[in-house]
Amino acid sequence: xxxxxxxxxxxxxxxxxxxxxxxxxxxxxxxxxxxxxxxxxxxxxxxxxxxxxxxxxxxxxxxxxxxxxxxxxxxxxxxxxxxxxxxxxxxxxxxxxxxxxxxxxxxxxxxxxxxxxxxxxxxxxxxxxxxxxxxxxxxxxxxxxxxxxxxxxxxxxxxxxxxxxxxxxxxxxxxxxxxxxxxxxxxxxxxxxxxxxxxxxxxxxxxxxxxxxxxxxxxxxxxxxxxxxxxxxxxxxxxxxxxxxxxxxxxxxxxxxxxxxxxxxxxxxxxxxxxxxxxxxxxxxxxxxxxxxxxxxxxxxxxxxxxxxxxxxxxxxxxxxxxxxxxxxxxxxxxxxxxxxxxxxxxxxxxxxxxxxxxxxxxxxxxxxxxxxxxxxxxxxxxxxxxxxxxxxxxxxxxxxxxxxxxxxxxxxxxxxxxxxxxxxxxxxxxxxxxxxxxxxxxxxxxxxxxxxxxxxxxxxxxxxxxxxxxxxxxxxxxxxxxxxxxxxxxxxxxxxxxxxxxxxxxxxxxxxxxxxxxxxxxxxxxxxxxxxxxxxxxxxxxxxxxxxxxxxxxxxx
Amino acid sequence: xxxxxxxxxxxxxxxxxxxxxxxxxxxxxxxxxxxxxxxxxxxxxxxxxxxxxxxxxxxxxxxxxxxxxxxxxxxxxxxxxxxxxxxxxxxxxxxxxxxxxxxxxxxxxxxxxxxxxxxxxxxxxxxxxxxxxxxxxxxxxxxxxxxxxxxxxxxxxxxxxxxxxxxxxxxxxxxxxxxxxxxxxxxxxxxxxxxxxxxxxxxxxxxxxxxxxxxxxxxxxxxxxxxxxxxxxxxxxxxxxxxxxxxxxxxxxxxxxxxxxxxxxxxxxxxxxxxxxxxxxxxxxxxxxxxxxxxxxxxxxxxxxxxxxxxxxxxxxxxxxxxxxxxxxxxxxxxxxxxxxxxxxxxxxxxxxxxxxxxxxxxxxxxxxxxxxxxxxxxxxxxxxxxxxxxxxxxxxxxxxxxxxxxxxxxxxxxxxxxx
Numbered sequence: 019x020x021x022x023x024x025x026x027x028x029x030x031x032x033x034x035x036x037x038x039x040x041x042x043x044x045x046x047x048x049x050x051x052x053x054x055x056x057x058x059x060x061x062x063x064x065x066x067x068x069x070x071x072x073x074x075x076x077x078x079x080x081x082x083x084x085x086x087x088x089x090x091x092x093x094x095x096x097x098x099x100x101x102x103x104x105x106x107x108x109x110x111x112x113x114x115x116x117x118x119x120x121x122x123x124x125x126x127x128x129x130x131x132x133x134x135x136x137x138x139x140x141x142x143x144x145x146x147x148x149x150x151x152x153x154x155x156x157x158x159x160x161x162x163x164x165x166x167x168x169x170x171x172x173x174x175x176x177x178x179x180x181x182x183x184x185x186x187x188x189x190x191x192x193x194x195x196x197x198x199x200x201x202x203x204x205x206x207x208x209x210x211x212x213x214x215x216x217x218x219x220x221x222x223x224x225x226x227x228x229x230x231x232x233x234x235x236x237x238x239x240x241x242x243x244x245x246x247x248x249x250x251x252x253x254x255x256x257x258x259x260x261x262x263x264x265x266x267x268x269x270x271x272x273x274x275x276x277x278x279x280x281x282x283x284x285x286x287x288x289x290x291x292x293x294x295x296x297x298x299x300x301x302x303x304x305x306x307x308x309x310x311x312x313x314x315x316x317x318x319x320x321x322x323x324x325x326x327x328x329x330x331x332x333x334x335x336x337x338x339x340x341x342x343x344x345x346x347x348x349x350x351x352x353x354x355x356x357x358x359x360x361x362x363x364x365x366x367x368x369x370x371x372x373x374x375x376x377x378x379x380x381x382x383x384x385x386x387x388x389x390x391x392x393x394x395x396x397x398x399x400x401x402x403x404x405x406x407x408x409x410x411x412x413x414x415x416x417x418x419x420x421x422x423x424x425x426x427x428x429x430x431x432x433x434x435x436x437x438x439x440x441x442x443x444x445x446x447x448x449x450x451x452x453x454x455x456x457x458x459x460x461x462x463x464x465x466x467x468x469x470x471x472x473x474x475x476x477x478x479x480x481x482x483x484x485x486x487x488x489x490x491x492x493x494x495x496x497x498x499x500x501x502x503x504x505x506x507x508x509x510x511x512x513x514x515x516x517x518x519x520x521x522x523x524x525x526x527x528x529x530x531x532x533x534x535x536x537x538x539x540x541x542x543x544x545x546x547x548x549x550x551x552x553x554x555x556x557x558x559x560x561x562x563x564x565x566x567x568x569x570x571x572x573x574x575x576x
Numbered sequence: 577x578x579x580x581x582x583x584x585x586x587x588x589x590x591x592x593x594x595x596x597x598x599x600x601x602x603x604x605x606x607x608x609x610x611x612x613x614x615x616x617x618x619x620x621x622x623x624x625x626x627x628x629x630x631x632x633x634x635x636x637x638x639x640x641x642x643x644x645x646x647x648x649x650x651x652x653x654x655x656x657x658x659x660x661x662x663x664x665x666x667x668x669x670x671x672x673x674x675x676x677x678x679x680x681x682x683x684x685x686x687x688x689x690x691x692x693x694x695x696x697x698x699x700x701x702x703x704x705x706x707x708x709x710x711x712x713x714x715x716x717x718x719x720x721x722x723x724x725x726x727x728x729x730x731x732x733x734x735x736x737x738x739x740x741x742x743x744x745x746x747x748x749x750x751x752x753x754x755x756x757x758x759x760x761x762x763x764x765x766x767x768x769x770x771x772x773x774x775x776x777x778x779x780x781x782x783x784x785x786x787x788x789x790x791x792x793x794x795x796x797x798x799x800x801x802x803x804x805x806x807x808x809x810x811x812x813x814x815x816x817x818x819x820x821x822x823x824x825x826x827x828x829x830x831x832x833x834x835x836x837x838x839x840x841x842x843x844x845x846x847x848x849x850x851x852x853x854x855x856x857x858x859x860x861x862x863x864x865x866x867x868x869x870x871x872x873x874x875x876x877x878x879x880x881x882x883x884x885x886x887x888x889x890x891x892x893x894x895x896x897x898x899x900x901x902x903x904x905x906x907x908x909x910x911x912x913x914x915x916x917x918x919x920x921x922x923x924x925x926x927x928x929x930x931x932x933x934x935x936x937x938x939x940x941x942x943x944x945x946x947x948x949x950x951x952x953x954x955x956x957x958x959x960x961x962x963x964x965x966x967x968x969x970x971x972x973x974x975x976x977x978x979x980x981x982x983x984x985x986x987x988x989x990x991x992x993x994x995x996x
Contacts (some may be wrong), residue, residue, distance in 0.1 A: 053597020053716030058948030068955025114683035
């Protein structure tokens with residue numbers, strides 16, 4: 019048994035649901051008890067889907083267990099086929115049904131359903147969601163292709179007339195429902211491919227039909243856009259149809275350029291101007307003087323394998339950050355993440371234990387956390403800026419606006435979403451810095467209200483009025499996360515005071531040292547204080563003097 | 577049984593159910609009893625359900641967790657028990673603040689017949705004087721949504737000590753603010769004095785399970801406590817049947833029943849409740865124009881459907897089309913069934929696709945349903961109210977009657993306001 023408080027991934031059948039829900043004409047019959055229907059709300063609430071996931075649950079109960087659960091399953095399969103008339107039927111079981119061994123796959127196979135039937139055996143007690151999505155996608159495509167042997171025969175004809183004028187074509191494989199920004203990534207990458215002269219043959223599974231899957235072999239090559247869900251399938255397609263795979267995931271400016279180069283090498287196309295990195299604003303924004311303050315920011319990166327790896331590279335090479343930690347919750351991607359971490363001189367953190375990740379972040383004291391919704395909550399509690407880069411997601415990670423992660427526009431989106439939390443942090447420090455200045459003291463009237471005509475009616479007497487805009491934002495943000503007002507106060511107060519006693523009560527600040535601390539520029543004061551206290555703790559000093567302060571400064575110099 | 581009861585039209589349906597399992601109750605129970613920890617013995621699905629139902633993940637260490645069974649736990653039960661012990665020891669080491677630990681059974685633990693009752697006894701002995709270990713099942717093969725609370729309270733009642741003291745117990749988890757309001761009403765009506773003592777169950781601290789005995793009278797505040805009601809009766813306590821305290825009529829009838837049971841004059845109740853009732857009626861008037869005459873549909877969910885249908889019909893003038901209930905306990909619902917609108921169709925159980933066919937056909941003005949169905953219906957142009965909010969928000973009593981009506985009115989007035 020494994021003690022779990024929060025989990026990064028759901029069970030493997032939720033991965034299968036993501037594939038079924040992505041597709042337009044596939045239905046999934048899931049042998050499962052009634053509570054398992056909770057999974058519907060992931061799609062209808064987080065992603066705001068306006069249709070129910072195409073899933074029929076058998077919802078067996080305790081009293082059915084002594085009887086004929088297999089019969090119940092067969093009825094559900096028959097009813098679901100009759101009602102929804104899908105073009106392919108996935109059949110599987112959740113953790114509980116796995117124990118009663120009704121073998122839904124083989125039962126369904128013997129029922130004479132006239133469309134491809136895809137039996138899924140996804141071991142719930144050893145595997146997880148992304149693995150389940152990958153397997154389901156792979157078996158779905160295999161069964162659909164095997165079912166339509168005629169389509170396979172046609173393959174030779176289509177490739178034979180392909181000589182000469184025809185543009186090369188590619189499949190975009192891997193985007194799913196409840197993935198990270200897949201909806202917008204496929205738009206961005208399709209545009210990019212089109213502009214360099216490559217046709218998109220099939221995008222799957224997101225918004226694909228079963229007939230689309232039948233056309234997969236017609237493409238010249240495959241793009242493994244989300245290796246978590248597409249790698250297994252791409253490997254098989256490579257073997258079976260001799261379709262090469264583009265493996266670079268185009269997240270970040272450099273990766274997008276590498277992605278284009280990989281396609282150029284494969285197809286012989288010259289992408290020309292499209293390879294101009296200035297198509298994204300990120301390179302210039304990052305070189306601009308204003309971005310100087312981003313230099314060497316200590317960043318902790320955690321997510322699924324693909325997003326963690328690409329984020330680490332962007333952080334280091336495109337924003338000039340210092341990556342101090344890199345990890346993933348995905349065992350399947352552990353090898354890849356370890357290799358990249360090594361490049362960074364780091365040991366990768368491979369863990370799906372939320373508390374272990376939290377401990378790492380606490381120890382590393384990063385200035386920015388790039389992670390999942392889980393790390394966002396950790397960061398919030400520790401008062402650290404954070405941007406979400408990977409699943410698991412929440413409703414705010416499915417924005418109304420166009421916000422891809424991939425391609426040149428994706429790089430723009432990434433620049434904004436990573437840099438803004440840091441800017442906000444700077445603003446907050448400014449507030450603290452000027453808090454004691456006479457113009458900004460609690461009783462002062464805000465300068466923009468002084469002498470204004472409306473001043474007489476608005477009566478700006480509320481003491482906190484100077485901070486209102488920022489605090490209002492903070493409150494709104496916290497409220498959206500369901501946090502209490504108490505958490506805001508705590509968060510807000512943390513970097514503010516140069517209190518005489520360290521947070522853990524171990525070391526005390528000598529009054530002179532405290533005065534010296536206040537002379538340190540506001541934007542590094544919090545860190546200086548923390549570093550000094552850590553240093554004093556390391557040395558076992560009970561009293562922090564001016565010397566301790568400067569010894570610590572030398573110790574942590576970089 | 578009255579004549580009205582026989583006229584109630586109940587259809588039973590079998591098919592796919594679209595409801596939560598009993599594990600979901602942990603989301604509010606762990607907040608109600610702040611010294612308790614809930615350890616689900618189950619699968620990754622259970623853990624995923626809990627965090628999805630809890631919505632936001634804001635606590636570093638919530639007071640609930642899942643012991644996720646692995647391949648090797650399924651191989652042999654003795655190993656599974658050893659593993660469970662190891663996890664509980666580790667958990668208790670980490671969390672010295674826990675006074676009561678609930679081992680919560682799940683579908684997989686029930687199917688492999690992992691005996692959590694014996695595990696609880698074993699662990700209680702091992703940690704004697706430090707923590708009490710109780711167990712119940714929240715599995716989806718045995719419990720539907722709010723039945724998880726029923727199973728939890730039943731387990732607590734079975735562990736309750738005996739008393740011959742006179743007392744009135746209010747059963748069912750209520751928000752603290754509602755308990756405080758009821759407390760004031762018990763004082764002003766004289767019910768507390770007449771009853772000698774009023775106790776709420778579950779208590780705010782799980783370690784303080786109140787004693788129960790033959791001089792205990794109890795009244796249910798929640799309509800899903802069938803096993804709890806039976807466990808109370810087995811302890812010798814006397815059930816006071818009543819309408820459930822939703823809306824003015826429900827709350828008034830509920831207080832009357834309590835007053836009758838402890839020998840307080842109904843006139844005293846009338847005097848003490850005149851002001852709160854007037855206040856509640858005034859609040860209701862506010863929402864009536866939006867609600868009156870509108871056609872309402874309940875999908876089966878929390879068991880609150882029957883009393884809420886009664887309130888929305890009687891006090892807000894809504895027309896009730898169909899009331900889906902996951903199951904119908906005629907004893908617990910006896911008083912509610914007497915006052916339901918005559919033509920309302922009650923459907924016990926569920927066949928969700930057929931139910932949605934009927935619903936689309938009748939196109940109600942408002943549908944109360946779970947989160948998996950709400951957006952799909954909105955997508956078809958049908959207004960919905962999330963049923964889960966009715967379980968998580970304070971909705972009982974006079975002072976919440978207006979809030980309750982507002983929850984139903986909001987989707988309708990929103991639709992009127994929007995022009996996109």
